[in-house]
Amino acid sequence: xxxxxxxxxxxxxxxxxxxxxxxxxxxxxxxxxxxxxxxxxxxxxxxxxxxxxxxxxxxxxxxxxxxxxxxxxxxxxxxxxxxxxxxxxxxxxxxxxxxxxxxxxxxxxxxxxxx
Amino acid sequence: xxxxxxxxxxxxxxxxxxxxxxxxxxxxxxxxxxxxxxxxxxxxxxxxxxxxxxxxxxxxxxxxxxxxxxxxxxxxxxxxxxxxxxxxxxxxxxxxxxxxxxxxxxxxxxxx
Numbered sequence: 001x002x003x004x005x006x007x008x009x010x011x012x013x014x015x016x017x018x019x020x021x022x023x024x025x026x027x028x029x030x031x032x033x034x035x036x037x038x039x040x041x042x043x044x045x046x047x048x049x050x051x052x053x054x055x056x057x058x059x060x061x062x063x064x065x066x067x068x069x070x071x072x073x074x075x076x077x078x079x080x081x082x083x084x085x086x087x088x089x090x091x092x093x094x095x096x097x098x099x100x101x102x103x104x105x106x107x108x109x110x111x112x113x114x115x
Numbered sequence: 116x117x118x119x120x121x122x123x124x125x126x127x128x129x130x131x132x133x134x135x136x137x138x139x140x141x142x143x144x145x146x147x148x149x150x151x152x153x154x155x156x157x158x159x160x161x162x163x164x165x166x167x168x169x170x171x172x173x174x175x176x177x178x179x180x181x182x183x184x185x186x187x188x189x190x191x192x193x194x195x196x197x198x199x200x201x202x203x204x205x206x207x208x209x210x211x212x213x214x215x216x217x218x219x220x221x222x223x224x225x226x227x
Contacts, residue, residue, distance in 0.1 A: 031213070033214050037158075040219070040220075041219055041220070042119075042206055042208075042217030042218050042219045042220050043160075043206070043215075043217045044217075045214045045215075045216075048213055048214050050213065056213075058214060088158060090160065092160075103162060103165075104162075104215060106159065106160035108157075108158070108159055109158045109159070
């Protein structure tokens with residue numbers, strides 16, 4: 001009963017380094033999302049995907065890239081890490097978009113600190 | 116653009132009491148969903164309750180209920196018989212397209 005699995009859970013990066021946050025889901029969901037949550041704030045959408053091979057930008061995409069080669073996996077790539085990218089990152093998935101009210105399942109979050 | 120506003124950054128309540136968290140939103144959509152999510156200190160996002168905009172009846176889930184006022188674009192969450200385990204940040208969220216739009220959250224503290 002895995003649901004949405006994110007790795008790593010914690011990571012410290014130096015300014016200018018790159019890394020990939022991994023996300024996989026085992027529910028055969030079409031939609032996948034990456035959100036970030038800054039301290040004391042709500043979640044903001046970085047990128048989303050409506051199916052394998054299809055991705056699109058959300059509210060705060062700058063400094064990030066994504067790919068969706070399979071239904072299960074939706075990795076988030078941080079290029080040239082900056083302190084402003086210090087945040088908690090959540091991957092999520094749903095069967096379809098929110099206009100149908102489908103439940104969105106969230107991963108446990110990845111805490112990223114850029115120093 | 117849709118927006119979600121939670122005007123109460125922090126609230127506190129005693130065990131067994133009732134508390135209401137406020138949320139307002141702005142949209143031109145006619146078909147949408149509203150959600151309340153709970154985020155305990157573990158940071159996991161837990162769906163508390165969901166309301167469909169075209170339904171007049173307010174959603175309820177055990178001790179949690181909503182007061183949905185569509186014309187006023189208001190969506191408050193009432194927690195009855197508060198328990199220590201209800202201590203968390205609560206997010207109101209709006210869904211009408213591809214992804215959810217979240218408010219900034221209300222931190223709820225339940226004390227004994």
